[in-house]
Structures are given as structure tokens and as C-alpha cells.
Amino acid sequence: MAAQGRGGLRSSTFNTAPEGGNDFQRRGPGHARTGSRNYEGNWRTQGQSQDQPTNVGQTQGFQPGHRSRGSVNQSMSAIGGFQYNPGQAPVLPLAGQMMMPQMYNQQLNPMQISQLQALQAAQMNSQQFQGLQGSQHAGQLGGPQQQQQRKTLFTPYLPQATLPALLGDGQLVSGILRVNKKNRSDAYVTTLDGLLDADIFICGSKDRNRALEGDLVAVELLDVDEVWGQKREKEEKKKRKDITDTRSGSINQGSQAAGQADENNPPEGAIRRRGSLRQRPTQKKNDDVEVEGQSLLLVEEEEINDEQKPLYAGHVVAVIERVAGQMFSGTLGLLRPSSQATKEKQEAERAAREGGNSRSNDSRQQDKPKIVWFKPTDKRVPLIAIPTEQAPRDFVEKHQDYADRIFVACIKRWPITSLHPFGTLVEQLGRMGDLKVETDALLRDNNFGSDEFSDAVLRSVGLQDWSLAQEDEAAIASRRDYRDEKVFTIDFNGSAELGNAVHVTSRPDGKIDIGIHVPDVTHFVKPNSLVDREAKKRGTAVHLINRFCPLLPPKLSGEVCSLVPGEERLTVSVVFTVNPVNGAVAEGDSWVGKSIIKSGGKVSLADIDKALTDASTYDNTTVPVNTIQILQAVAQKFREARLGAGSEPIAPLRLLQQLDDENQLVQHNIFDSTEALELVEELMHKANSYVAQRLAEGLPDKALLRRQAAPNPRRLQTFVERMTALGYDIDASGSGALQNSLFKVEDADLRKGMETVLLKSMQRAKYFIAGKTPKVVWPHYTLNLPLYTHFTNPTRRYADIIVHRQLEAVLSEGKIEFSDDMENLVKTVELCNTKKDSAQNAQEQSIHIESCRTMDKKRQEVNGDLIAEGIVLCVYESAFDVLIPEWGFEKRVHCDQLPLKKAEFRKEKRVLELYWEKGVPSSAYVPEDERPKAAASMRMSNALAAARQAEEAERVKKEREEAARKQTVTGTISTDDVDALFDDDEDDTSDVTEAMAGASLAERPTQSVPGSPARSTSNAGTLHRTRSDSKVPIAEAVETRLTNKEKYLKLFTLREEGGDYIQDVTEMTRVPIILKTDLTKSPPCLTIRSLNPYAL
Incomplete structure (x- = not known):
């Protein structure tokens, strides 16, 4: 073991x-x-x-x-x-x-x-x-x-004891596994410390061998051509199966309801090609809605095809370590929504047709199941079997009442004979749609537990009446004293946690001293103390749009280590002596060490912006306006030197900046920035870079540094070629040159669009240990710095605490030893990386939830379609991606959701031609496979399957209720995939897809959409429901169309040929987009459609 x-x-x-x-x-x-x-x-x-x-x-x-x-x-x-x-x-x-x-x-x-x-x-x-x-x-x-x-x-799995030898002699390699969100049958393993020059492709769930997202796995490499051949074979089989399933028009392929289609016309739901337009299977549509609709930006894995096969392929032979404290939010269902559930439904239908009795169903109805099924919100995670006794007491009898409840579960074991893991139900969070519940859920999905600290941790802090007078006099005397300097605290977001202070002092020689001060957290948080272990477990504070989860107990982060004006505080400071003309800092003109400060005031980011944009509105009396202006001038010189910028204004590139660190000031739009934020961050970059140099010199083996890899060469080259073809001059010879190319784009929205496309080639920054990583990969690409670390926020990042301890050892010149051994240090770094990425994901998900709620309110206010301008980022054969700058979202427009006769993709010119149906609004269009007839067939089968499980009188009653319900619903019920493990594999226990699961929405509590018609029909923005134009009076509708025509017609490139109404969609152009929110899902979904220019 x-x-x-x-x-x-x-x-x-x-x-x-x-x-x-x-x-x-x-x-x-x-x-x-x-x-x-x-x-x-x-x-x-x-x-x-x-x-x-x-x-x-x-x-x-x-x-x-x-x-x-x-x-x-x-x-x-x-x-x-x-x-x-x-x-x-x-x-x-x-x-x-x-x-x-x-x-x-x-x-x-x-x-x-x-x-x-x-x-x-x-x-x-x-x-x-x-x-x-x-x-x-x-x-x-x-x-x-x-x-x-x-x-x-x-x-x-191979025994753990055998792995070191096998890894050591090269028979296996290890790395972190990630699962493709858009196609969970594909996974990739990134080897540690860049051992291999490319990711290892893992084909299918069997080769993934029960490993989950983020696991550290041992991999045996396989022949790429053979793996690729098997993948192609599986995809071809799946395509054939999708066609068969979709054409059936019913859950039961042999049912007469499904066989009544006109032979001269394609059956409803049949997969057809109209030009380059491809109709996706219903299952694929539902996957895309949730994966694309529940995130701010689209996530695309490396494209692999016959021309660009993966360099490596392999299969997992052992899981070395799993992500700490891994939890999943999701819903709870009574039946596994495939395989067994489908068989029961089919037996019931067959019995109904034959008029016989279904004793097996009767007996199953009486038997209480021993497990229930937990369906995680994260589609990369398979269904989890939960013992029934852990579910609410009345769950079996009233499982439909829990369809809109969010639960949390974890995995305990996964036998080799089971398609699905077995787990434990941890807690019930509450109802979908509740903001606190949704926020709790996203925190659990990112492996963050309760915000609160245990009583034991709180008691261990002590420091009830701490003051500087209680500290050792000799220790105080060894610190630099900045209490007489004009130090002021920077307030990022109005919280009690004030972690940065600055002072500016003019020197007689014309130079300027700029001091950057951060709390001396390690003075109070000793290694391996209870507080230290808790902080290490948390890894980082989490800044959400409506919530803050701290790293340290409030006594530390909000009091003793908060740089409150008027209070003496212990700090670690970096002081630069700067030439204000060129921003140069001469060698020997920098200092770092322990200090004492007493802040004389506090300035918010809003105050700084006032000082920089309109000094007449600046009303902060504690910090002179010229002090802020001096800082801005110096920060501008620092930035120019770092990026090699010329005379062009340096525009903020917030997406690229967030590859290193999430925002402390959380905005509704991830592109939003201010001059104040850019100023403060530049000062912090300077301090972090200097500390990194000192650590690399003083602790060459153990220094904890931060790096960002260069962009993916192929994707970067594709980006350059596409932008060059559109007339933009892009220099990708280095980070500074690349960013300066973007600075030259005057249109802010187009620049954001380019930044979004460029982001697809970039990776997030990572912590690393100097002695374990080749120097060639040490640089931080986006920041364009050869050495970098995180030092300036020890109250919100555990990595900074480690850096502070290392810095103390370096500054002591051998008197203090940094005692962490290499093995534990490497594990700490990996934990910090995991938590850092999780905090970034949680922040983006929080912004997504709040933005969807805001959009829904705005849609109700306009009493019609919510329309925004989008920038086309990339066109494909049957879809195109857009960025919506107003909201900071990137989404995909799927052409099979639009009223089109066909589409044609001209690859050589990268133009997508849309052939529109004249007069059909996009918002009112219902695709063929989602129209009422197909839905009626599905509901009929579901009703028959459920009817045989009750007495004849109850059966008749249910049929009447079902018939009445059909009359109130105009669109089809969307299905959701649930066989989250072997969707691509050939095992006979998982051949039945979710589209054939045989349970209606109301009967399927594992769906993320609640089953109550009353709830679903109230949401007019749901993609899989028909929007009724009768909700808006005719006179108002006419006025709205005229207004939209005046607003948006100029954005289209249109032509008419041979009776066809054609729109050309090209990259880096504007198009009007209809935004649709669905708050009934957890998390909420945002889907989009392109406006039909011939229906304005």
C-alpha cells in the first residue's frame, strides 16, 4: 500500500x-x-x-x-x-x-x-x-x-514501489494529466520539468486508466501511428452511430413512432451536409452548450489530425499522486442515465406494445437501489456511484424533488471491473441559481474548502494585543527604519487586508528613492506551525467578484500584517534608487531587507486614477498628487525598458497579464484595466524581479522562481500568418516585439480580439525550483524578464511565504539556514501551482456567473433580444468564434443553430459564406432536430416506459398529464450526456448514448437542467427552447427590428446571387450577436446566435 x-x-x-x-x-x-x-x-x-x-x-x-x-x-x-x-x-x-x-x-x-x-x-x-x-x-x-x-x-496499476526504478531507467515517464474539455475521450500528459519536448497524447478512457484531471501519472509510451489509427477507427464508428441514433427520431429505433418518416424526405434529426455546414448530433450540441456556455473563454486543445499527429502517445500505468482534497459539485440521480436505465425503459416499451406484464420492472420498482448516481458539473469527471444510505432519507421516493439541488462528492475507489468510480457524498449545498450556492459549488470544484478557519488555527495565532514594543530590541535594531519616510498604503479593493505600501523620496543628486514595502509574514508564521500548515493547504487566497477567501486568519491578514495607516508594522522592503530621466537603476543602487514602517495614509486605485487623468478631481489629502505622478513617470520607464517599447502608448494587455497572476481588483470584464492598476503592478514586477535575482545567486539549487514558457510555435506562427494576411504587422521574434506589435493596433476592441487569439498559444506561468529546471527555460515570456518570482503578496500567496524564508536565509549570509529538503520543496511548488491555477479558474467562473445574472436582468429590462457587437476571431467550416468586448466573453456561433440554407467555407481566403433564410429571425429559429415532432416522439416513448411501472388507472392519468404538458412546450427537450467515461470506447456496457437513455427531463434528476416545466418555460433565453414572438406586441416588435436595422446593418458584408441571400464572415470584423442566458443550469449558461441580416 x-x-x-x-x-x-x-x-x-x-x-x-x-x-x-x-x-x-x-x-x-x-x-x-x-x-x-x-x-x-x-x-x-x-x-x-x-x-x-x-x-x-x-x-x-x-x-x-x-x-x-x-x-x-x-x-x-x-x-x-x-x-x-x-x-x-x-x-x-x-x-x-x-x-x-x-x-x-x-x-x-x-x-x-x-x-x-x-x-x-x-x-x-x-x-x-x-x-x-x-x-x-x-x-x-x-x-x-x-x-x-x-x-x-x-x-x-503498477505497484508504487516499482515506479522509481522504472522512471529512473526511462521505461516510464511521469507528468500531469489534463482532459480535453471539448472531447473528454482525449487527454494529454505534460512531463515534469520539460522532460519531453511535447505532450503525450492519451487516446480514450481505457488508456487514461482511471486517472483524473490534474493527477500525477506514470505513462508508458506507445507507437503513435497505431494509437492514431485506433482513434480514427473509433471516431468513424462513433460518426456512424451518431447518424443511426439521430435518424431514429425516437429512443426506441424499432418503435413505430420513429418509423413513420416520409421516405422521400430525410428523417428529422438526420445528419446532413449543406455545403460546409454540418449538423451536429444532439449529444454533441448539448456538450457544446455546457462546455462553451459555462466559461468566459473558449478552451481549445492542440489540434491533432492526419497531417499533425501527436509526437508522443501513451497509456497510464499508475497514478502516482492525486490532487489534494479533490471535490466535485454536481447533481444526484436515482438511475445511471444509460445502460441499465435504457434497458429498463426498452423493456417497459416492449411490454406496452405487446400488452404483457413486466414482472422484472415490478420487482425492480420494489427493490431499493443500493447506489445512486452523482453527476459532476465538470464534464471531464465520470459519474460517481454513491451508497444510497448517504443520500437524503427520502431521496429514492422523491428523487425528482432534488433535481435542482447541488451536492458535493469525492471519489474513494475505482475498481478495474467498474466503468465508474465509487465515492462519498460530502454535503448538500442548496438549490441551483442561489448565488451563494453557486459560489460554494465553484469553490469546491476548484478544491477550495470552507472560508472559515478552525478554532484550533485561530487560537494558535495568538497576538491578541501585539505591538512593536513586545518585539526583541536587538531584532528591531537590525531592521531599517522607514517610519520617518512618507510611506503610504495602496488599497486595492477596500478590504481590511492591506498588503502593499510605497514611499518616494527625492535625493540631492536628482535621483529618486522608491521603496516597496510588504508585510513580514514569516516573522509571525513559523515553519510547520498550525497556521503554516493551514496556509500551505490553502495555497492562495481566492478573489471572487462577490467573495474573498483568505490565505491567513484575519488576525494576521487583516490586523498584524495589514499595513494600516498610523500603525507601526514589521515589513520586508525593496528600495530602488532610480534615474527619473530614463528609469535606470544602477548596479548597487538597490537594497532589500527587513524594515519597519508607519504608513501615513492610504490611497485607493480610484484616487490614483483621478491624479493621473484629472488632477483637479483628486481629493486625497494624505498623499500629494505629484508623488503619484512621479511614480507614474518612473513606472512608465520601467515598462518601456522591460518590453523594449518605443514612443507608442503602451496599452494594457490584461489577458496576457493574468497568465501570471489573477486580479486582486476583480472586474466584471476581464479586459478592464486602469492606469492605476498598471502603475502598481509595474512597481511589483520590479521588486519581484530583483528578489528573484538575489535568490538565484544565494540559493542556486533551491530558489523558488516563476517562469512562463514561450508560446506554442505552431499556434504562434498561425496567429502571425492570419494577422499578416489581414494587413497587420506582427513581429513574433520575441515577447517584447510581439507585444509592441499589439500596442500599434489603435482599435481597442480589435486589439482585444488579437490578444484573445494569441492567448491560445500561451501557457500559464509556473513556479519551479532552480536546481530542478534547465536555465534555458527560466525566463518569464509575457513579462519579458530573465528571472522572476512572487514576493510582494505573502498575505495572499503561500509561494511568497516560501520566498520570504529563502530571502531571509540569503540575507543572513549563512547565519540562518533554509531547511526545507528538495523533495518537500518540489511538492510544495507543485501544490502552489495547482492552487494558483485553481484560484484563477475560480475567479473566471465567478465573473461568468455574475455576468450571466447581469445579462439576464438587462435582457428583461429591454424586453427583447439582448444584442451586442462581436469581433470575429476565427472562422471554420460550420462555425465561427467571436469576442464580445462589451462583456469580455469569447463564444462560438454554431451555424446549425441559425436559419441557413447552407454555408460555404473558402479556406484559402478564410471566409465563411452564410446563405440565410430570408425573414426568419435567428432568435426564433428552431433547428429541425429540436422541433416539437421529434420531442413528441421522445416523450411518448418516455411516457410508455414509465406507465408500465404502475397500475392501469395511474398509467392513464400519467398519459393525460403528459399530453397536457406537451401542449405547453413548443421546443424539444434537450438531452445531456451522462456516460462521462466510455463515450468513445467500444465496451458493450456503455454503447447506449444519452440521447437514447429513455428518461424524460423531468425523470432525469442527474441533468443539470431542472425538470419542472414551470421553471424551464419561464426562461425565454434558453437555446433549446422556442422563443415565442407573441411575448412582444407586434407594434413593439416592428419598432425593435427597425432600430436593429439602423444599428447593425452597416456591420454586415452582404450580397444576393441567384436568389440566395449571402453574408460573408471574415476574421477581425464586427458582427451583431444575440446573447441568451440560461440561469436554470448550474453554473449558468451563456449561448449566442448571429443576427440574421435578412430578418431585420
């Missing part, structure tokens, strides 16, 4: 036993692979030959990307089912009294032996899962004998 990892969910804590060993004679674990070559080379030495025979006792590695798809998994299963007799090859005795043959005189390598041992151990312990897990699969296996031989769906 391995030790606890980051999240306490070590791979070896998962039970991975199949029910019976004989199953491996029939089918190997994981992929059904053919015979393995079992090459034993080393991936670090790609030139070695693989064809030489391997002698007994030799153990070599293998080469990256060249192991056959028939890898160790099939070899293991073949050996497990091998029938030994005296005429066969010799047998090797292994631990645990196992016997393993030497097949074909080939020596097994250590990894194969370890994997076989894990598999045999799993088999011997399989009986302990006969309870909870066995009950869930009994219905799929068909009998007691089959239940004992349950299929092994995943490969057992």
Missing part, C-alpha cells in the same frame, strides 16, 4: 480486482491487444536497435513512440491464462507462490513482472467487492456465473 499522495487518493488505494481469473483467457485487461513485441530499449536512446534478441537477465528500456500497440497488457493477460505443461518453456517462481512461464525463451522485463504481480494480487482479493459493486453489475452480467467472471475493464 503506497503512502498518501497530494489528495490522499493514491492509486494503490483503489481496489482493482477482477471477479475471476478465467476471464483473462477470454479477454485481456484493458485493450484487446494482439501479441506484443515487448521491445526493451530506452526512450532516451532512440537510435538503439529493437530487433536484437534479448538475453536472460538483460533489462533494457524502450524507445518513445515505438512500442507496439500490443503492449504489456496483452502479454500479461496471455501469461495469466497460460496452461503450463512439462513440454513448455521453463517456469519462473514469483512472490506470492505465483508461477510464470518464460514464453518463447524471452525474459520478462521488471515492469511486466510487476504488472503481473499486481494483477494476481487483485484476483486473489476480488471477493471483497461482492457487495456494493457486485450489485451494480449483476443486471449487466446475466447470471451468477457471469457475475463471478466480471470483465476487467482497466489494467491494474
Whole structure:
């Protein structure tokens, strides 16, 4: 049993036993692979030959990307089912009294032996899962004998004890796994410290082998061509299946309701191509709505295709560590919304048609299920099986009442015989739509627990009546005293946590001293204290638009370590002596050390903006206006020197800046910035950069630094080519040159659009340890600095606390030792990276929720469509991406949601031609597969399936209620995918898609959309509902159309040819966009449609 990892969910804590060993004679674990070559080379030495025979006792590695798809998994299963007799090859005795043959005189390598041992151990312990897990699969296996031989769906993990040797000699590589949000069958592993020059592609859920987003995994490299061939085969099969499912028009393909389509016309929902316009399957639509609609910016993984295959491919053989404290918000459902639920519905329908009795349904109705199903909000996470006793007491009887409740769950184990993990229900947060509940949910999804500190932590702080007089006199005397300087505190957001102060002093030689002061947190937070451990666990404070989650208890962050005006405080200061003419700081003219300050006043960012834009409105009496103006002039010189800027004004590039640090002042629009914010951040960059230099010199091995990798070369090149084709001069020779190219774009909205496209090629900055990382990757790309760290915010970032401790050791010149060992330091850095990214994600999600609520209010005020101008960022065959500068959102317009005859994509000129239906407003258009007829067919099947589970009288009553309900709904009920694990795999237990799950929206509590018609029909902005024009009086509608025509017609590029009404959509042009919000989802959804210029 391995030790606890980051999240306490070590791979070896998962039970991975199949029910019976004989199953491996029939089918190997994981992929059904053919015979393995079992090459034993080393991936670090790609030139070695693989064809030489391997002698007994030799153990070599293998080469990256060249192991056959028939890898160790099939070899293991073949050996497990091998029938030994005296005429066969010799047998090797292994631990645990196992016997393993030497097949074909080939020596097994250590990894194969370890994997076989894990598999045999799993088999011997399989009986302990006969309870909870066995009950869930009994219905799929068909009998007691089959239940004992349950299929092994995943490969057992290699023992943790074997991993160091396998990683050390190159047989495995390790890295952090991430799952593609848009296509969760694809995943990628980024190797630690840039060991490989590209990510490892993981194809499918079986190769991902139960690993989750953010896990540190061990990966065996596979042959890229074979993996890619398998991916193409799966995608082709899925396309064929999507066509079959969609054309059925009904959940039951054999039902007569589905078979009544006119043979001369394509069935409703059939996938058709109209020019380049492709109709997405309903399932894909629903995925896109939630993935794209519930985030500020679109997330796109590296494009992979036949021309641009991944450089590496592999499969996960072990989870080394899981994300600490991993929790998921979501909804709770009674049935697994595929497989078993579908079978029950189909049995009920068949019984209804045949007029027979369904005893199996009756018995199932009486049996209380042993598990219920938790559907995470994050679509990258699979369904989680929860013991029924953990659900609310009345959940089984009244599960529909909980359809709009948000719960929190965590994963406890994931057997190799189960498609889904087993977990624990942690808490019930409350109803969807409640702002506090939604905020709690996003915090849990990003692995942040309660805002409150435990009583033990609060008591351990002490410092009830702290004052400077209580400190040791000798320690005070060793600090620089700035109490007589004109120090003032900067107030970012009006909170009690005041973490930065500045002073400006003119020198007789004409130079200026600029001091930057931050609280001396490490003086009060000692290593491994209770407060320190709590701060390390939190990693960072979280700034949300309506909430703040602190890093430190309020006694520290809001009092003792808050630079309150009029109070003496212990600080760490960086002081620069600056030439005001050119902003130069001569060597030797900088100082850093411990200090004491007494702030004489406080200035807000709004005050600074007044001083810089209109001094006559500046009314802060504690800080002279000329002091702020001096700081602005110096900061401008710092920025010009850092970016190599010329005479052009330096525009804020907030998206790029947020790749390093989230905003302390949270705005509704992520592009919003002020001169004050840019000024203060530039001063902090200067201090952080100087401290990084001191750490790199004084602690060359252990220095905690921060870097940002250069952009993805291919994506950056694509960006340059596209912008150049549009007439913009883009110099991508370096970070400064690239940013200066954007500064020259005068139109602020177009510049934001370019910044958004450029962001797709960039990565977030990361903390790293100097001695563990090659110097060539130390620079921070966006900031254009060779060395950088985080020093200036120890009250909100735990990494800054570590930096302060390291700086203290460096400044002591050997008197104080930085005692953290390298292994613990590396783990701390990885935790800080994870928490930093999580805080950024949480902040963006908070802005998204608040913006959707604001949009919905504004839509109600205008009593019609909410329309905004968008900048076209990228065009595709059947869609185009837009940025909405007014709101700071990036969304995708899907052409199959528009009233189009067809679309044509001219790739060479990057123009998307839209052939519009004249007179059909986009907001009122309902796609064919979402029209009432298809919905009626689905509801009829659902009603039949539910009716057979009750008495005849109840059945008739339900049919009448269903018929009445149909008359009130004009659009189709959107389905949602729930088989969040094996959607792309061929396992027969997961072949049924969510579109065929056989449960209506009201019967499916695991849906993120509540099932009550009363709630759903009140939301006129939902993409999958028909908006009725009768809600607006005709006279008002005419006036609105005229107004829209006057406003927006000039934005279109239109033409008429042969009776067709055509709009040309090109990149970096403006188009009017209809915004639709759906607050019934959790989190809320924002979807968009392009305005039809021929319906204005």
C-alpha cells in the first residue's frame, strides 16, 4: 500500500480486482491487444536497435513512440491464462507462490513482472467487492456465473514501489494529466520539468486508466501511428452511430413512432451536409452548450489530425499522486442515465406494445437501489456511484424533488471491473441559481474548502494585543527604519487586508528613492506551525467578484500584517534608487531587507486614477498628487525598458497579464484595466524581479522562481500568418516585439480580439525550483524578464511565504539556514501551482456567473433580444468564434443553430459564406432536430416506459398529464450526456448514448437542467427552447427590428446571387450577436446566435 499522495487518493488505494481469473483467457485487461513485441530499449536512446534478441537477465528500456500497440497488457493477460505443461518453456517462481512461464525463451522485463504481480494480487482479493459493486453489475452480467467472471475493464496499476526504478531507467515517464474539455475521450500528459519536448497524447478512457484531471501519472509510451489509427477507427464508428441514433427520431429505433418518416424526405434529426455546414448530433450540441456556455473563454486543445499527429502517445500505468482534497459539485440521480436505465425503459416499451406484464420492472420498482448516481458539473469527471444510505432519507421516493439541488462528492475507489468510480457524498449545498450556492459549488470544484478557519488555527495565532514594543530590541535594531519616510498604503479593493505600501523620496543628486514595502509574514508564521500548515493547504487566497477567501486568519491578514495607516508594522522592503530621466537603476543602487514602517495614509486605485487623468478631481489629502505622478513617470520607464517599447502608448494587455497572476481588483470584464492598476503592478514586477535575482545567486539549487514558457510555435506562427494576411504587422521574434506589435493596433476592441487569439498559444506561468529546471527555460515570456518570482503578496500567496524564508536565509549570509529538503520543496511548488491555477479558474467562473445574472436582468429590462457587437476571431467550416468586448466573453456561433440554407467555407481566403433564410429571425429559429415532432416522439416513448411501472388507472392519468404538458412546450427537450467515461470506447456496457437513455427531463434528476416545466418555460433565453414572438406586441416588435436595422446593418458584408441571400464572415470584423442566458443550469449558461441580416 503506497503512502498518501497530494489528495490522499493514491492509486494503490483503489481496489482493482477482477471477479475471476478465467476471464483473462477470454479477454485481456484493458485493450484487446494482439501479441506484443515487448521491445526493451530506452526512450532516451532512440537510435538503439529493437530487433536484437534479448538475453536472460538483460533489462533494457524502450524507445518513445515505438512500442507496439500490443503492449504489456496483452502479454500479461496471455501469461495469466497460460496452461503450463512439462513440454513448455521453463517456469519462473514469483512472490506470492505465483508461477510464470518464460514464453518463447524471452525474459520478462521488471515492469511486466510487476504488472503481473499486481494483477494476481487483485484476483486473489476480488471477493471483497461482492457487495456494493457486485450489485451494480449483476443486471449487466446475466447470471451468477457471469457475475463471478466480471470483465476487467482497466489494467491494474503498477505497484508504487516499482515506479522509481522504472522512471529512473526511462521505461516510464511521469507528468500531469489534463482532459480535453471539448472531447473528454482525449487527454494529454505534460512531463515534469520539460522532460519531453511535447505532450503525450492519451487516446480514450481505457488508456487514461482511471486517472483524473490534474493527477500525477506514470505513462508508458506507445507507437503513435497505431494509437492514431485506433482513434480514427473509433471516431468513424462513433460518426456512424451518431447518424443511426439521430435518424431514429425516437429512443426506441424499432418503435413505430420513429418509423413513420416520409421516405422521400430525410428523417428529422438526420445528419446532413449543406455545403460546409454540418449538423451536429444532439449529444454533441448539448456538450457544446455546457462546455462553451459555462466559461468566459473558449478552451481549445492542440489540434491533432492526419497531417499533425501527436509526437508522443501513451497509456497510464499508475497514478502516482492525486490532487489534494479533490471535490466535485454536481447533481444526484436515482438511475445511471444509460445502460441499465435504457434497458429498463426498452423493456417497459416492449411490454406496452405487446400488452404483457413486466414482472422484472415490478420487482425492480420494489427493490431499493443500493447506489445512486452523482453527476459532476465538470464534464471531464465520470459519474460517481454513491451508497444510497448517504443520500437524503427520502431521496429514492422523491428523487425528482432534488433535481435542482447541488451536492458535493469525492471519489474513494475505482475498481478495474467498474466503468465508474465509487465515492462519498460530502454535503448538500442548496438549490441551483442561489448565488451563494453557486459560489460554494465553484469553490469546491476548484478544491477550495470552507472560508472559515478552525478554532484550533485561530487560537494558535495568538497576538491578541501585539505591538512593536513586545518585539526583541536587538531584532528591531537590525531592521531599517522607514517610519520617518512618507510611506503610504495602496488599497486595492477596500478590504481590511492591506498588503502593499510605497514611499518616494527625492535625493540631492536628482535621483529618486522608491521603496516597496510588504508585510513580514514569516516573522509571525513559523515553519510547520498550525497556521503554516493551514496556509500551505490553502495555497492562495481566492478573489471572487462577490467573495474573498483568505490565505491567513484575519488576525494576521487583516490586523498584524495589514499595513494600516498610523500603525507601526514589521515589513520586508525593496528600495530602488532610480534615474527619473530614463528609469535606470544602477548596479548597487538597490537594497532589500527587513524594515519597519508607519504608513501615513492610504490611497485607493480610484484616487490614483483621478491624479493621473484629472488632477483637479483628486481629493486625497494624505498623499500629494505629484508623488503619484512621479511614480507614474518612473513606472512608465520601467515598462518601456522591460518590453523594449518605443514612443507608442503602451496599452494594457490584461489577458496576457493574468497568465501570471489573477486580479486582486476583480472586474466584471476581464479586459478592464486602469492606469492605476498598471502603475502598481509595474512597481511589483520590479521588486519581484530583483528578489528573484538575489535568490538565484544565494540559493542556486533551491530558489523558488516563476517562469512562463514561450508560446506554442505552431499556434504562434498561425496567429502571425492570419494577422499578416489581414494587413497587420506582427513581429513574433520575441515577447517584447510581439507585444509592441499589439500596442500599434489603435482599435481597442480589435486589439482585444488579437490578444484573445494569441492567448491560445500561451501557457500559464509556473513556479519551479532552480536546481530542478534547465536555465534555458527560466525566463518569464509575457513579462519579458530573465528571472522572476512572487514576493510582494505573502498575505495572499503561500509561494511568497516560501520566498520570504529563502530571502531571509540569503540575507543572513549563512547565519540562518533554509531547511526545507528538495523533495518537500518540489511538492510544495507543485501544490502552489495547482492552487494558483485553481484560484484563477475560480475567479473566471465567478465573473461568468455574475455576468450571466447581469445579462439576464438587462435582457428583461429591454424586453427583447439582448444584442451586442462581436469581433470575429476565427472562422471554420460550420462555425465561427467571436469576442464580445462589451462583456469580455469569447463564444462560438454554431451555424446549425441559425436559419441557413447552407454555408460555404473558402479556406484559402478564410471566409465563411452564410446563405440565410430570408425573414426568419435567428432568435426564433428552431433547428429541425429540436422541433416539437421529434420531442413528441421522445416523450411518448418516455411516457410508455414509465406507465408500465404502475397500475392501469395511474398509467392513464400519467398519459393525460403528459399530453397536457406537451401542449405547453413548443421546443424539444434537450438531452445531456451522462456516460462521462466510455463515450468513445467500444465496451458493450456503455454503447447506449444519452440521447437514447429513455428518461424524460423531468425523470432525469442527474441533468443539470431542472425538470419542472414551470421553471424551464419561464426562461425565454434558453437555446433549446422556442422563443415565442407573441411575448412582444407586434407594434413593439416592428419598432425593435427597425432600430436593429439602423444599428447593425452597416456591420454586415452582404450580397444576393441567384436568389440566395449571402453574408460573408471574415476574421477581425464586427458582427451583431444575440446573447441568451440560461440561469436554470448550474453554473449558468451563456449561448449566442448571429443576427440574421435578412430578418431585420
